[in-house]
Amino acid sequence: MKTLRLQLRFLVPLLLTLTVAALVALPLMDRLTLRWFARDLNTRDALVANTLSDAINEAQADGKSWRIQSLFDRAVQDERLVAIALCGPGGEMLRRTEGYPRTLGCTRANELAEQAVPRLPLESGSVHVGVQPLKADDADGSSLVLLHDMSFIDKRSADTRRYLVGFIVLLGLAIALITVIVAQISWRGWVSGMQGILRGEGLLVPLLPPPELQPFASEVRARLRDLEDEYRRGLDLVTVWNPERLRSLLQTQLRGDQVIVVSNREPYLHERLDDGQVIVRRPASGLVTAVEPVMRACSGTWIAHGSGSADRDFVDRHDRIAVPPGTNEYSLRRVWLTKEEEEGYYNGFANEGLWPLCHVAHVRPVFREADWQMYKHVNERFADAVAAEARGDDPVVLVQDYHFALLPAMIRERLPRATILTFWHIPWPNPESFGICPWRREILQGMLGSTILGFHTRFHCKNFIETVDRSLEARIEHEHSTISFHDKETLVESYPISIDWPEGDRGWAPVDECRRRVFERLGLGPFTCLAVGVDRFDYTKGILERLHAVERLLEKRPEWVGKFVFVQVAAPTRSALEEYRAFQQRIHSVADRINTRYGQPGYQPVRLLAEHHEHEAVNELFRAANICVVTSLHDGMNLVSKEFVAARDDEQGVLVLSRFAGAARELSEALIVNPYHVEETADALHLAATMPAAEQRERMASLRMTVRENNVFRWAGRMLADAGRYRLRERIAARVQRHKNTDLDETTLHA
Ligand code: F6P
Numbered sequence: 001m002k003t004l005r006l007q008l009r010f011l012v013p014l015l016l017t018l019t020v021a022a023l024v025a026l027p028l029m030d031r032l033t034l035r036w037f038a039r040d041l042n043t044r045d046a047l048v049a050n051t052l053s054d055a056i057n058e059a060q061a062d063g064k065s066w067r068i069q070s071l072f073d074r075a076v077q078d079e080r081l082v083a084i085a086l087c088g089p090g091g092e093m094l095r096r097t098e099g100y101p102r103t104l105g106c107t108r109a110n111e112l113a114e115q116a117v118p119r120l121p122l123e124s125g126s127v128h129v130g131v132q133p134l135k136a137d138d139a140d141g142s143s144l145v146l147l148h149d150m151s152f153i154d155k156r157s158a159d160t161r162r163y164l165v166g167f168i169v170l171l172g173l174a175i176a177l178i179t180v181i182v183a184q185i186s187w188r189g190w191v192s193g194m195q196g197i198l199r200g201e202g203l204l205v206p207l208l209p210p211p212e213l214q215p216f217a218s219e220v221r222a223r224l225r226d227l228e229d230e231y232r233r234g235l236d237l238v239t240v241w242n243p244e245r246l247r248s249l250l251q252t253q254l255r256g257d258q259v260i261v262v263s264n265r266e267p268y269l270h271e272r273l274d275d276g277q278v279i280v281r282r283p284a285s286g287l288v289t290a291v292e293p294v295m296r297a298c299s300g301t302w303i304a305h306g307s308g309s310a311d312r313d314f315v316d317r318h319d320r321i322a323v324p325p326g327t328n329e330y331s332l333r334r335v336w337l338t339k340e341e342e343e344g345y346y347n348g349f350a351n352e353g354l355w356p357l358c359h360v361a362h363v364r365p366v367f368r369e370a371d372w373q374m375y376k377h378v379n380e381r382f383a384d385a386v387a388a389e390a391r392g393d394d395p396v397v398l399v400q401d402y403h404f405a406l407l408p409a410m411i412r413e414r415l416p417r418a419t420i421l422t423f424w425h426i427p428w429p430n431p432e433s434f435g436i437c438p439w440r441r442e443i444l445q446g447m448l449g450s451t452i453l454g455f456h457t458r459f460h461c462k463n464f465i466e467t468v469d470r471s472l473e474a475r476i477e478h479e480h481s482t483i484s485f486h487d488k489e490t491l492v493e494s495y496p497i498s499i500d501w502p503e504g505d506r507g508w509a510p511v512d513e514c515r516r517r518v519f520e521r522l523g524l525g526p527f528t529c530l531a532v533g534v535d536r537f538d539y540t541k542g543i544l545e546r547l548h549a550v551e552r553l554l555e556k557r558p559e560w561v562g563k564f565v566f567v568q569v570a571a572p573t574r575s576a577l578e579e580y581r582a583f584q585q586r587i588h589s590v591a592d593r594i595n596t597r598y599g600q601p602g603y604q605p606v607r608l609l610a611e612h613h614e615h616e617a618v619n620e621l622f623r624a625a626n627i628c629v630v631t632s633l634h635d636g637m638n639l640v641s642k643e644f645v646a647a648r649d650d651e652q653g654v655l656v657l658s659r660f661a662g663a664a665r666e667l668s669e670a671l672i673v674n675p676y677h678v679e680e681t682a683d684a685l686h687l688a689a690t691m692p693a694a695e696q697r698e699r700m701a702s703l704r705m706t707v708r709e710n711n712v713f714r715w716a717g718r719m720l721a722d723a724g725r726y727r728l729r730e731r732i733a734a735r736v737q738r739h740k741n742t743d744l745d746e747t748t749l750h751a
């Protein structure tokens with residue numbers, strides 16, 4: 001419709017111009033045609049006069065003027081010659097034929113003949129008036145008046161006019177048709193060009209918009225970005241999740257009920273150093289990163305394994321300590337494990353069995369009966385701790401991770417009215433993979449003790465539901481994503497975990513300053529392209545594949561040798577396990593090999609920093625880097641990617657992200673790679689290293705909006721809001737039941 005209107009705008013003036021042209025041209029054409037014919041008739045008059053003049057002169061000389069009459073009568077037999085008259089030298093009419101108009105005297109005829117188009121309208125039609133002198137030699141001033149029929153001229157003029165009008169109409173139609181076609185083609189070109197720009201082609205995919213649209217492309221995109229920002233800012237007023245909103249949700253929907261968190265890893269460890277000094281350390285753990293800010297907002301109790309060497313020295317007689325040190329916002333209850341318990345439950349069943357089983361990272365899971373027994377035993381111990389910490393019979397308990405698959409059902413036994421939210425921080429594999437676990441049924445039954453069971457992605461929820469479907473006699477309602485087992489219903493839902501988005505003044509050094517400090521510390525040249533990886537030193541993180549990609553980049557593009565440096569921060573983890581020790585050794589030797597192959601005096605392409613880094617140091621590294629590389633072979637979410645995005649308030653830096661990390665589903669503006677495909681990852685590193693600042697800004701700005709909006713308070717808030725709804729339903733059901741019971745009692749009494 002719009003195109004039609006646009007085309008009409010062009011066509012209407014065009015057709016008007018053609019009409020005006022036709023109106024001007026037609027009378028002009030008529031006049032010209034008449035002149036041409038008048039000239040022809042004058043020539044014909046001269047010819048006739050020439051032919052007749054001898055005979056007239058002779059007849060006059062002989063005094064036989066009656067012959068003149070018959071001469072004239074014969075001449076007018078010509079179908080074009082209508083009448084002839086002979087005028088004397090004094091302008092008197094001497095003779096005329098019968099059709100000669102009586103009103104046309106010689107003088108008037110002379111006047112008419114002098115006009116450009118000597119035309120005389122008569123009743124029978126127009127005639128041409130021509131006056132010719134008789135032959136000069138014997139002329140006495142007499143002249144002949146010749147009237148020629150002009151109706152054929154009018155007829156021809158009318159024909160010509162018709163043809164001309166027809167031609168103009170056809171011309172108009174042809175022009176209109178061509179205009180419509182051309183307009184349609186170019187409009188479509190415009191529309192598809194604009195669509196391309198709006199879709200961001202040439203922005204995410206390096207394509208150029210059509211040349212005629214190039215001047216508009218950046219303007220349109222900038223405007224779109226403004227609008228998007230505006231929209232999100234508007235939305236934020238309503239939907240932004242922060243500690244205050246979480247606290248108010250706890251007060252309103254959960255009526256200030258007690259919140260208890262259970263995890264293996266504790267948020268603060270007291271470590272005694274060799275010199276006897278004690279330090280407080282925060283572990284490199286995604287779980288801790290996510291749950292800690294939530295606990296600070298809810299002021300609840302966190303139950304965890306006290307694994308720090310000086311932990312026992314800092315708890316009260318109930319094994320509790322207020323944390324964070326200095327601000328005391330919530331209570332940490334430490335549970336002590338013996339070496340054997342830690343060995344069987346943590347190293348054995350959790351990390352040699354469930355960890356590789358769920359990650360499907362091509363490391364064979366190990367299942368030992370003794371580990372399984374210890375796993376059950378430790379889960380029981382934590383269930384006792386929960387029961388001991390509960391102030392009432394219906395606390396909200398947040399069970400964290402694969403260390404506690406049996407805990408939900410065990411808590412349910414002790415506190416049947418508790419609301420139990422279990423969050424599984426690692427992936428859930430497909431039913432076939434999970435099927436190799438000898439105690440799969442017990443694990444599933446343990447987890448189905450939860451009120452709500454959360455995974456990072458919908459995909460993991462689906463895998464879990466299918467696994468239950470294959471292993472247990474349970475009722476599954478796919479529409480509501482619930483599983484009913486032994487009359488107890490569990491909601492299986494996805495809650496993508498995130499980080500505490502840094503708002504306001506964070507006291508960070510400017511990016512340039514961070515870069516200067518890091519470059520100085522690592523001894524890097526000023527024009528070095530710095531890529532960083534920050535992980536626990538774990539085989540699921542794809543560190544080996546990442547090193548292969550760096551090596552391939554240097555092999556494929558020698559121009560990067562001396563200019564590209566990859567720094568891997570690898571926090572030691574689970575080093576008691578042989579699999580981990582072997583893996584860590586292998587990484588060291590591959591890094592050495594690459595450095596031997598491409599290193600130069602003063603230049604090492606790979607820097608392996610295999611030690612724990614505090615959060616501030618990691619943040620500084622993120623701010624100094626050009627690229628952050630996350631190449632997990634399988635990861636529930638991966639918070640490193642989100643922390644990198646949060647660190648880049650300058651909207652620069654490129655994230656290279658594995659498609660097998662849960663984060664890839666949210667952070668689609670990263671360069672998404674298959675870490676098993678070394679070539680693809682090497683190419684992504686090159687693309688990242690050469691990406692123009694404007695494109696980095698576009699991608700990073702969008703990533704930052706996503707992470708800011710989907711922050712950790714939203715993760716916890718959504719789960720707790722679901723828990724609040726569940727508790728409300730339970731309360732209503734209990735009230736209805738109480739009414740029913742009262743009615744029943746009264747009926748029995750009256751009976
Ligand atoms: O990814 C699963 C997970 O429990 C994370 O939540 C955490 O970052 C990591 O493993 C910690 O492992 P560990 O406590 O064994 O060092």
